Amino acid sequence: MTAVLDLLRRMLGLGQEEGLERQFGAIPWRRTPEGIAFLLVTSRRTGRWIFPKGGRIALLSGAACAAQEAYEEGGVEGTVADRPVGSYHGVKLRSGGESTIEVEMYPLEVELVLDDWPERGQRRRRWAATDEACILLSEPGLVALVRDFAARQETEAQDGDAGGTAR
Numbered sequence: 001m002t003a004v005l006d007l008l009r010r011m012l013g014l015g016q017e018e019g020l021e022r023q024f025g026a027i028p029w030r031r032t033p034e035g036i037a038f039l040l041v042t043s044r045r046t047g048r049w050i051f052p053k054g055g056r057i058a059l060l061s062g063a064a065c066a067a068q069e070a071y072e073e074g075g076v077e078g079t080v081a082d083r084p085v086g087s088y089h090g091v092k093l094r095s096g097g098e099s100t101i102e103v104e105m106y107p108l109e110v111e112l113v114l115d116d117w118p119e120r121g122q123r124r125r126r127w128a129a130t131d132e133a134c135i136l137l138s139e140p141g142l143v144a145l146v147r148d149f150a151a152r153q154e155t156e157a158q159d160g161d162a163g164g165t166a167r
Contacts, residue, residue: 021092021101024062025053026070026080026108027149030127031157036150038133039110041074042124045093049126049136053103066106074125075117078110085149088141105145 028039028051040049052073057065067080084104092101128136130150134143 021055021099023053023055023101023103024065024069025051025103025105026066026074027051027085027105027146028070028074028076028078028108028110029149029153030110031153034129036130036153037127038130038146039070039074039076040126040128040133040136044119044122048138049128050139051105051137051142053105062104063106066104067108070108071114072118073123075114075120076108076110077112077114078108080108081106086141086145088139088145090139090141103142105142107149 030037030039038051041052042048043050052066052069054065054069054072057068060068062084063080063082067077070076070078070080084106087102087104090101090103091098126136130146133146137143137146
């Protein structure tokens with residue numbers, strides 16, 4: 001019976017903690033002559049700068065869910081990492097109040113920036129260097145993931161690995 005409940009929780013996007021909603025987010029990034037740049041989008045409700053994220057999409061892996069959110073919310077496509085670089089806990093505002101969510105974050109190396117995308121009229125997007133992104137993002141756990149990821153990418157670039165996406 002426990003195995004069935006665990007499977008159901010995963011299918012519904014619930015975290016390990018009872019009732020904790022799991023979401024999947026993308027860290028859209030690209031390498032520029034000045035260093036790593038991250039694509040931020042605004043949230044619909046508050047206008048805060050965030051990374052694209054959302055709930056489980058049936059039959060998709062966490063990485064595929066993150067890539068879909070990057071497309072819908074930010075209008076970008078690219079290569080998404082198979083595994084998350086980490087996760088953070090955040091607060092989701094709902095009409096009935098607040099709930100805590102756990103968000104697994106997947107790097108997505110941007111290869112295509114679209115002029116038109118599903119949520120274009122609902123969000124703004126902005127490319128930001130690492131330090132600026134960390135100032136604009138309000139989740140401390142997310143800021144730590146961005147700093148660690150950018151440092152790894154810079155080290156790989158200095159070592160001559162042009163491959164990019166952390167796996």
